[in-house]
Amino acid sequence: MSPTTSKTLILQNPPTTDTDLSLGGVNSTFKLESQSIPELNEGQYLVKTIYLSNDPAQRGWMQKDSDASRSYIPPVRQGDIMNAVAVGQVVSSKSANYAVGDLVLGLLKWREYSVQDEKPAAGRPLNKINAIPGFSPSIFLGAFGSSGLTAFFGLTDILKLQKGQSIVVSGAAGAVGNIVVQYAKHVIGAGKVVAISGSDDKVEWLKKxxxxxxxxxxxxxFKKQLNDATEGYVDTYFDNVGGEILDQMLTRVRAHGRIAACGAISVYNSLDSTHLANYSQIITNRLVLQGFIVIDYLPRYSEGIAALSAALKAGKLDVKDAETLVKAEFEKVPETWGLLFKGGNTGKLITQVAELA
Known part of the structure; x- marks a missing residue:
């Protein structure tokens, strides 16, 4: 029997600084609602959310009074269902293109169930995915999803890292950073990879x-250690954190070096932007600091997936240990997402809210 209601998480108080991830309070960032599921029309299908991607970028999507014209996706406004990429499974269908049991990937949002159109009026239809033997479908949110593709295109297109060159990676134990470390060292053949993370356990994991x-x-x-580790300077820097580490790295990248600005998690919950005391280094050393978003490479996703698949088959990528999977009740989705800002994950942080059929 098909469900008739779906739990959803609504943005109640768009934040400017820290988020209140408890539910039920007047100041809570999100509130829990139960919404009716409409009957399916021809060409529609019902999806059950299974795995939710947790991404630092979601913090920017919900920022209060953010300028939609400066955002790469429509911002989440007060009263909207919180946006999120997820893997789901079709549980009911009146579509010729999507059958019961199919796995799908896309912007399913923070909701248990969603009615989808095979030909949506706006946006892209959900992508059907085929499970990879020996791996959870959650891999399509991590190593074979936006995280892995961000690492790949950041290294190859933004940094243009070459064999023998050196690289520093911040947020290295995160979803993107750990793939950067592995691909730079084992596939491209970087001469030196310096990884920065936030715990001694992560330090040892990244060495492995x-x-x-x-x-x-x-x-x-740390600051002295980073200077010592980059003695003679480095060719490239893959930045996932912004803030003080980015500022210091402006003094550690050699002249004409390249910096990929991928994320700024250290300042997402702050009213203060990233203040760069060493900004003049960009000019005096003719550095290239380029921001990028992985959806810019959407037409080339197949190229990235092929490269990552080849690396996996060659034993040059460890993806089984590059994921923190948290099984949680739906009400715990915000709390689990908040682990991102506490260093509570190794590799990709994924919330599992239901079981596959």
Whole structure:
């Protein structure tokens, strides 16, 4: 029997700084609602959300009074269902293109069930995916999803990293960063990979993945350690955090070096933007600092997937350990997402809210 209602999480108080991830309070960022599921029309199908992607970028999507004209996707406004990429499974269908049991990938949002159109009036239809033997379908949210593709295109197109060159990666134990470390070292053949993370356990894990030098930014001597690790300067820097580490790295990239600005998680919950005391280094050392979003490469996703697949088959990528999967009740979705900002994940953070049929 098909469900008739769906739990959803609504943006109740768009944040300007920190989020309140408890539910039920007047100041809570989100509120829980039960919404009716309409009957399916021809060409429609019902999807059950299984795996939710947790991404730092979601914090920017919900920022209060954000300028839609400066956003790469429509912002989430007060009263909207919170947006999220997810893997789901078709549980009912009146579509010739989507059958019961099919796995799908796309913007399913923070809701248990959603009615989808095979030919939506706006946006893209959901992508059907085929499970990879030996791997959870959640891999399509991590190593074979936007995270892995971000790492691939950031390395090859933005940084143009070449064999023998050196790279520093911040947020290296995160969803994107760990793939950057592995692909740079084992596929491209980087001469030196310096990985930055936030715990001693992560430091050791990144060494196992291929980092030549692995640093904990919480160590009291971190700034000196980073200077020592980049003695003679480095060719490239893959930035996932912004803030003070980016500022220091402006002094550690060699002249004419390249910086990929992928994320700024250190300042997402702050009213203060990233203040770069060393900004003049961009000019004096003719650095290229380029921001990018993976959807810019949508027409080339198949190229990235092929490259990542080849690396996996060659044993040059460890993806089974590059995921933190949290099974949680739907009401715990915001709380689990919040682990991103506490360093509570190793690799891709994924919330599983239901079981596959």
């Amino acid at each position: 993945l291929g980092a030549d030098i692995s640093l904990n930014y919480k160590h009291p001597e």
